[in-house]
Amino acid sequence: MDVGLIGIGIGLAAGLAAIGGGIGVALVIANTLQGVTRQPELRSSLQTIMFIGVPLVEALPIFAIVLSFLLLGQM
């Protein structure tokens, strides 16, 4: 039974990480799109902040994905 319960843990870690990472990154891209729409001449500086922001957003979700793989190694 152990192995099956670890499977639930992997599902929670990877699934909830997908919510955090997916919606988080989407907020960053969405606001970049709004910014470029309003001020097209700022496109390059907004894209710079976007490319700084995406990895910052993904830092913690990626940890959760890593933990999922570590749990997979325990099965």
Added chain:
Amino acid sequence: MDVGLIGIGIGLAAGLAAIGGGIGVALVIANTLQGVTRQPELRSSLQTIMFIGVPLVEALPIFAIVLSFLLLGQM
């Protein structure tokens, strides 16, 4: 059976931390993008607040990730 239940705990800690960290950091980046769009000349002060804010946001989610690894050590 213990080990499998700890796996669920790791999944909850890491996955929920990914939601808190991911969406939290995204809110900070998103508002920086909006600020730079409206007042491009404030870019550097807004980025300073962003770089102060991101670690403040991540403080508690990182504790949850640390607890995940401590739990992994208990398996």
Added chain:
Amino acid sequence: MDVGLIGIGIGLAAGLAAIGGGIGVALVIANTLQGVTRQPELRSSLQTIMFIGVPLVEALPIFAIVLSFLLLGQM
């Protein structure tokens, strides 16, 4: 079996605290960024309120993290 169930409790306490702390602090930083964008000359007073606000927001999430570690000591 006890130990594994305590692991789920740790995951819930730490993970939910990460949502409360992460998104809560992010709301404070986000509104500071908006304020500085609209009135750059208020930057220092807004940052003062931000630095008063962040620990107030984190008070209860930190209690939950402390309880996680106390639970870890029970495993």
Added chain:
Amino acid sequence: MDVGLIGIGIGLAAGLAAIGGGIGVALVIANTLQGVTRQPELRSSLQTIMFIGVPLVEALPIFAIVLSFLLLGQM
């Protein structure tokens, strides 16, 4: 088995209290920041309401934290 299940109860009480307290207090601080941005001369009265509001928000989450510690005493 009892002890482990109480651990889940502690995690739920403390973790959910952290969401209520963290996001609740953040809403109060966020609106203080918006108010000071729009009317900087009202800063002191807005901060007074903020300092009245924060403990009112935390009243119920603190009860949940107290219950967590009482549950911990039952383990």
Added chain:
Amino acid sequence: MDVGLIGIGIGLAAGLAAIGGGIGVALVIANTLQGVTRQPELRSSLQTIMFIGVPLVEALPIFAIVLSFLLLGQM
């Protein structure tokens, strides 16, 4: 097994009450802050409504906290 399950019930009642009470009261305070910002001369009447509103918001969450303590007496 009974006693541990009661612990989960206490955690759910107190924790969810903390979300309802914390975020509910915060919305009341937040809108008082916005009202005072827009019409500072109305401060005293807005605060009166706030002090009527807070106990009304907390009525039901307080019932849940009372039930948690009654459950604790059953353990």
